Amino acid sequence: MLNIRAFRLLVKLLETSGSVYLKDLSEEFNVSTRMIKYDLEDVKGWLNTREIELFSQSNKGIWIDCSEEKRLAIIHTLPEIERNDVYLNQEARVGKMILYMLVNTDYITASTFSERLDVSRNTSLNDIKQIDELLQPWKIELERKHGTGYKLIGDELSLRLLFEHLIHADLTNNEIYKIMSGVTCRDLLIEGPMLFADILPLYKVVEKQMARLFASQPKHVLHESDVLRILFRMTISITRMNAGFTMKDYRIIKKADYPNLTVQLMEKVYEQMQYPLFEEEYRYITGDRDNALNQIDIVKVTKEIIQYVSDIQGIHYHKDPKLYNNLFAHLSLRFQKGEINFTEINPFTKELKKNYSVLFSTIRKACQIYLAPLKISVPDSFISLIVLHFIVSFEKKFNQKGKIRTLYVCSTGRGVARLIKNRVEREIYDIEIVKNCSIMEVDEICIQQKVDLIISVFPIETDLPLVIVDPLPSKRDIETIKRKVQELLRYKNFQFNNLLESTEETIGSQDTEFISQEIILKGFEINQEIQLAFTDEIGATKKQALMLHIFLMVHRFYFDKQYDNYSSSSNHSYDKEDIQKIKEILDVHDLQTHKAEIIAILHYLK
Missing domain, CATH: 1.10.1790 (PTS-regulatory domain, PRD)
Structure with missing residues (x-):
């Protein structure tokens, strides 16, 4: 077994094409070289069991000697290695503790946690203190009963959503492939996913029945995300019912009302587990309970x-x-x-x-x-x-001038300049050393290269921001440069924000793609708000027609046109409150239209 740092050392060595020095590893992991040596012994032992050698040489560094094919194979399985061969960190242990409580009916003691996770009782007690923070967004409480143990208290749907979240948080792309292969019988020899041990037997029941059903169905009958949702939610449903918890409604589903694949699958699984087929369980598995999202x-x-x-x-x-x-x-x-x-x-x-x-x-x-x-x-x-x-927005809008353009000044303009450039740019992402020069060339190059910052080995007179460093920059020098770069970036953002405020009104007229996107999204927003405001008044058959009308209305507005069917207003009388309600929705979106446009929208109401 490896500790977390040893595992990260393994990853570093696997992903490094050449060798790496002990001192560099010590600085990167912020521990002494002695600690790195101890961890490397564990890594060496782990590699030896796989017939791979770890070499070290004082003037060359440390490196792994194996074929590229074998190296890539290990890199591909790193998530599984981390899960099986690495001591769990606190975050992982806390997740396991919550899962134990979700699959059990009774209270669980700290001693039970320590036995299951192979840690001391004090470690378990410290981990338990972190559970409250993780549960807070889910509106779930950790009930503590002295001498009895710990238990989760909350709405059943919230508990199941947390359950599902913990499963997905631990899922890798490789395991998704294994799941889909198992369900579609694409590869019968492939090993199954490494799921939480307490639910794996129930998962296998669902997987087996789904595979049988898929064998009799046309390909691509379900999307990958639907397969994952049904598999995990059905497993969670059975697990919670085993623990004595249901969705609180015991009405049996009428299979004739739901002639679909999910009901067929549930019927097979629940019959095997000797559970009734509850309608609320079906609604949970399919996501019908989530319609409040609309x-x-x-x-x-x-x-x-x-x-x-x-x-x-x-x-x-x-x-x-x-x-x-x-x-x-x-x-x-x-x-x-x-x-x-x-x-x-x-x-x-x-x-x-x-x-x-x-x-x-x-x-x-x-x-x-x-x-x-x-x-x-x-x-x-x-x-x-x-x-x-947000990253795309920052790169395209708020970081348009790119990185901080930097000039490096040394005594001759040559020497160790290339070494300095590589080191500084490697340690500071937002900097670009555009040139190195001697003191005689500073003024001319600053103008030519539009420099933002100067790094110099000796004091010079300049109006530009300046950082003075040792001939071979120390760690302290790197931190000083980093702070100056962050300061300059904040100033650039302030400048660009002011520029954006003065130019944002003209953006739409310069970008036809942006205009069309604006029309579509504004039409969608208005349609959604009107349909929410008049939920009971709009017939199901008229919803799509109303959406089309609203999209055309927004399009007319952008091109300075108005609805011209005035005749309708004289033949009908409409509730003033309804007219005002629509007008307010349009006003919020800065859409000024005359009354005939509003009356036309009211035609779609019952």
């Missing part, structure tokens, strides 16, 4: 998330209309599926959490504030997709 004000939620991130980050994201449009469209598509828990797996999640940790944490907090109260789970895979929208 009532969410997506416009409001989108604006709230963007405004929150803008305030915390100090960047005017709320001034970027394309970010709003793209994020609104993204959330609309997700919520219109009628699902509370999102099953997509984002392969960039870990990289985004590492490279954009502050932005990721800020967006996670925003989602917990504005989505979690609506009983919408926000797994990291879902958050990372939102993070990508």
